[in-house]
Amino acid sequence: MSKTATFERGIHPKYHKELASAKSITQAKLPLRIVVPVSQHIGAPAKPAVNIGDEVKRGQAIGSTTGFVSSPVHSSISGKVIAIADFPTSAGRMVQSIVIESDGKDEALSFIEHPDYMNLSADEIKTLIKDAGIVGMGGAAFPTNVKLSPPKEKTIDAVIINGAECEPYLTADHRLMVERPREVVEGLKIIMKSLGVKEGHIGIEVNKPDAIKAMESAASGESNIKVWPLEIKYPQGAEKMLIKAVKGREVPSKGLPMDVGVVVQNVGTALAVYEAVRFGKPLIERVVTVTGNGIKEPKNMMVRIGTLMSDVIEQCGGLVEGAVKVISGGPMMGFAQWTLDVPVVKGTSGILVLAEDEFVSTDQYSACIRCGSCIDVCPMGLNPSILSIYSEKGFYEDAKANNLFDCFECGSCAYVCPAKRPMVQFIRLAKSQVKP
Amino acid sequence: MATEAKAHELTVSVSPHVRGDETVARIMWTVNLSLLPAFIMSVYYFGPRAAFVTGLCILSAVLSEHFYQTSLKKKSSIGDGSAFLTGLLLGLNLPASVPFYIPIIGSLIAIVITKLLFGGLGYNVFNPALIGRAFLLISFPKLMTIWSEPTAQFVAMDAKTTATPLGILKEEGMAKLIEIFGDKADLYTSLLMGNRAGSLGETSVIALLLGAALLLYRGYITWHIPFSFIATVGVMAWALGGNGGLFTGDPIVHLLSGGLILGAFFMATDYVTCPSIRKGQIIFGIGCGAITMMIRLKGGFPEGVMFAILLMNCFAPLIDRGVKSKMFGAVNVNKEQKK
Numbered sequence: 001m002s003k004t005a006t007f008e009r010g011i012h013p014k015y016h017k018e019l020a021s022a023k024s025i026t027q028a029k030l031p032l033r034i035v036v037p038v039s040q041h042i043g044a045p046a047k048p049a050v051n052i053g054d055e056v057k058r059g060q061a062i063g064s065t066t067g068f069v070s071s072p073v074h075s076s077i078s079g080k081v082i083a084i085a086d087f088p089t090s091a092g093r094m095v096q097s098i099v100i101e102s103d104g105k106d107e108a109l110s111f112i113e114h115p116d117y118m119n120l121s122a123d124e125i126k127t128l129i130k131d132a133g134i135v136g137m138g139g140a141a142f143p144t145n146v147k148l149s150p151p152k153e154k155t156i157d158a159v160i161i162n163g164a165e166c167e168p169y170l171t172a173d174h175r176l177m178v179e180r181p182r183e184v185v186e187g188l189k190i191i192m193k194s195l196g197v198k199e200g201h202i203g204i205e206v207n208k209p210d211a212i213k214a215m216e217s218a219a220s221g222e223s224n225i226k227v228w229p230l231e232i233k234y235p236q237g238a239e240k241m242l243i244k245a246v247k248g249r250e251v252p253s254k255g256l257p258m259d260v261g262v263v264v265q266n267v268g269t270a271l272a273v274y275e276a277v278r279f280g281k282p283l284i285e286r287v288v289t290v291t292g293n294g295i296k297e298p299k300n301m302m303v304r305i306g307t308l309m310s311d312v313i314e315q316c317g318g319l320v321e322g323a324v325k326v327i328s329g330g331p332m333m334g335f336a337q338w339t340l341d342v343p344v345v346k347g348t349s350g351i352l353v354l355a356e357d358e359f360v361s362t363d364q365y366s367a368c369i370r371c372g373s374c375i376d377v378c379p380m381g382l383n384p385s386i387l388s389i390y391s392e393k394g395f396y397e398d399a400k401a402n403n404l405f406d407c408f409e410c411g412s413c414a415y416v417c418p419a420k421r422p423m424v425q426f427i428r429l430a431k432s433q434v435k436p
Numbered sequence: 437m438a439t440e441a442k443a444h445e446l447t448v449s450v451s452p453h454v455r456g457d458e459t460v461a462r463i464m465w466t467v468n469l470s471l472l473p474a475f476i477m478s479v480y481y482f483g484p485r486a487a488f489v490t491g492l493c494i495l496s497a498v499l500s501e502h503f504y505q506t507s508l509k510k511k512s513s514i515g516d517g518s519a520f521l522t523g524l525l526l527g528l529n530l531p532a533s534v535p536f537y538i539p540i541i542g543s544l545i546a547i548v549i550t551k552l553l554f555g556g557l558g559y560n561v562f563n564p565a566l567i568g569r570a571f572l573l574i575s576f577p578k579l580m581t582i583w584s585e586p587t588a589q590f591v592a593m594d595a596k597t598t599a600t601p602l603g604i605l606k607e608e609g610m611a612k613l614i615e616i617f618g619d620k621a622d623l624y625t626s627l628l629m630g631n632r633a634g635s636l637g638e639t640s641v642i643a644l645l646l647g648a649a650l651l652l653y654r655g656y657i658t659w660h661i662p663f664s665f666i667a668t669v670g671v672m673a674w675a676l677g678g679n680g681g682l683f684t685g686d687p688i689v690h691l692l693s694g695g696l697i698l699g700a701f702f703m704a705t706d707y708v709t710c711p712s713i714r715k716g717q718i719i720f721g722i723g724c725g726a727i728t729m730m731i732r733l734k735g736g737f738p739e740g741v742m743f744a745i746l747l748m749n750c751f752a753p754l755i756d757r758g759v760k761s762k763m764f765g766a767v768n769v770n771k772e773q774k775k
């Protein structure tokens with residue numbers, strides 16, 4: 001690996017990947033009960049397609065789409081629908097959810113397989129992906145089939161698989177690339193086919209040499225797929241940063257990757273696409289990294305969608321004495337949880353439990369000393385200092401004039417701030433007070 | 437669920453959930469540490485009185501901040517090291533011979549008027565130590581310009597006074613300056629080591645550079661301000677500082693004398709009062725250098741670093757507003773909007 005590609009600015013947080021990076025993916029126990037929110041994605045929520053008392057099988061659609069940007073949800077176990085009501089989710093909102101109690105049999109629907117999947121048409125592929133309920137599994141959870149259906153005037157010429165996994169602690173994508181590289185490559189080929197694109201890329205940070213090797217050998221027969229070693233830098237895995245590193249293109253402000261002819265998909269999504277198209281399997285399970293010093297046995301687990309976090313944590317030996325914070329996702333952009341009785345959803349890449357020694361209180365912060373560190377690291381080239389000051393003073397319009405809405409809340413500015421200012425909190429506050 | 441009992445103890449806050457190690461206190465105390473060599477050299481050349489003057493500045497700065505804040509029922513912020521730093525910098529900017537009330541008055545002006553009344557660290561417009569010094573220079577012009585001759589070896593100083601190199605240069609010219617120090621090489625060596633009259637902490641260039649190296653290494657300051665400041669002084673001294681016409685000046689004397697090194701690395705770089713965007717910092721540094729040289733060559737004072745920085749402090753917010761770092765995706769946006 002000679003030169004590594006990257007973007008400008010960014011930070012070098014402590015990664016702590018060693019807690020889980022060598023742990024092979026294990027199958028989580030069949031849950032006794034699942035809670036499946038009808039909205040696990042960006043876009044219109046699904047509509048429940050079952051009633052209380054209905055018997056369902058594994059893989060059965062229990063919520064159907066209600067619009068173009070929407071995604072169906074499926075049961076990940078066999079059993080009986082016992083409730084349809086609002087339950088808390090890991091994003092902090094109450095969402096209508098379908099609760100299913102397991103019958104212990106784990107009976108599956110019979111899925112329609114396509115051994116000749118590379119002969120399917122683009123539309124057939126997209127329909128299979130849509131019906132399987134596949135959404136971006138890196139966290140944003142945007143419906144994948146929508147991403148694969150760009151408007152006519154946009155020409156897409158490259159697909160990038162995001163294997164950067166730049167969030168500290170998380171290793172789910174890492175393990176997938178090491179253990180199932182061939183399937184990820186097939187997933188990429190299917191995505192390329194659905195878009196009619198000739199160029200495939202896989203970007204991986206160089207702190208995962210085994211993943212780079214595995215992906216390189218899995219893609220060795222494919223002349224149009226290239227593996228890119230990327231510099232270890234946060235937020236290398238943000239779509240815009242990844243495109244900059246791999247293709248050298250800058251997505252315009254307020255624009256989308258398709259504006260520069262690129263579609264980015266996460267490693268887990270590529271695998272899900274392969275399984276959906278090849279085996280007809282809906283998105284009913286995903287790899288979740290359960291990690292942090294607050295968890296007894298860090299693991300990478302294949303978890304059924306809808307399994308409660310408390311259930312998963314228990315299978316990892318439970319919380320240690322002095323665990324102070326549970327986060328859904330990574331430490332930079334994940335959500336802190338107030339209850340563990342929230343389900344793992346399609347976008348849950350990790351369950352991170354911080355112990356006292358990893359925890360930083362953000363209650364006490366001081367005035368901005370204008371050191372400029374945040375400006376030096378902001379990957380969007382913003383002035384986070386001035387954004388936070390405007391927001392603090394209530395000058396939200398001024399914040400907006402300083403490109404407030406270009407901030408994607410990566411948290412780099414807050415990470416480096418010596419005054420420990422809650423930058424992302426200030427920025428969210430301002431965003432909530434003005435229209436984009 | 438078994439784990440539910442614990443759930444109520446969980447902390448919920450906005451991301452990011454991990455933070456870097458830097459703190460304001462760590463930065464400020466490191467800057468204090470980086471001035472230790474200069475402080476030691478000041479005692480070496482000007483005797484115990486140097487320690488007394490600087491110590492008194494620090495003490496009054498810290499105490500005035502502490503009592504101002506506690507009397508307003510606020511939390512005392514002296515632990516962050518910034519009041520200490522203001523006192524230290526003020527001390528290093530004073531002559532050795534000042535009477536005891538000078539450090540006290542200077543610190544009060546610096547801390548209470550310049551910093552705390554503006555809202556405390558982060559809100560002040562001017563560098564507190566420099567305002568303290570400027571106030572003293574204007575109010576006590578005589579006391580503030582009595583320069584003792586360095587004696588070396590930490591001994592108590594005698595009463596002999598002399599002029600600073602820049603003073604000699606201004607009044608009597610370059611030839612006289614060289615004559616006083618022996619030859620050119622002796623002059624440069626003395627200036628480098630700090631064996632010359634001047635403010636306590638400004639004389640030893642070598643000690644200051646040692647501290648500056650630490651700050652650059654730790655990333656607490658960047659090259660932008662010091663380099664552009666010093667380079668501007670050098671170029672202007674060379675171009676305009678000579679008697680024989682353009683480009684006959686001696687830049688080295690100008691670089692090594694006065695408060696340039698102390699000012700460029702430790703005072704112009706004050707986070708709060710300089711621009712925070714790197715490109716703007718270069719403009720700021722050039723401005724500081726240009727004003728310094730205009731005062732040194734044409735103004736009424738032999739030295740201009742202090743006024744130059746203070747003047748540029750006024751422009752820092754303006755510079756920050758005018759200069760933007762390159763925004764990601766900005767180029768294409770303009771194209772997009774034209775469509």
Ligand code: SF4
Pocket residue numbers: 377378379380381382383384406407408409410411412413414423424427
């Ligand atoms: S301003 Fe926004 S985009 Fe920039 S570093 Fe902060 S959180 Fe990230």
Ligand code: SF4
Pocket residue numbers: 367368369370371372373374375384385388413416417418419420421712
């Ligand atoms: S890092 Fe913090 S203290 Fe420094 S300029 Fe940014 S907001 Fe201000």
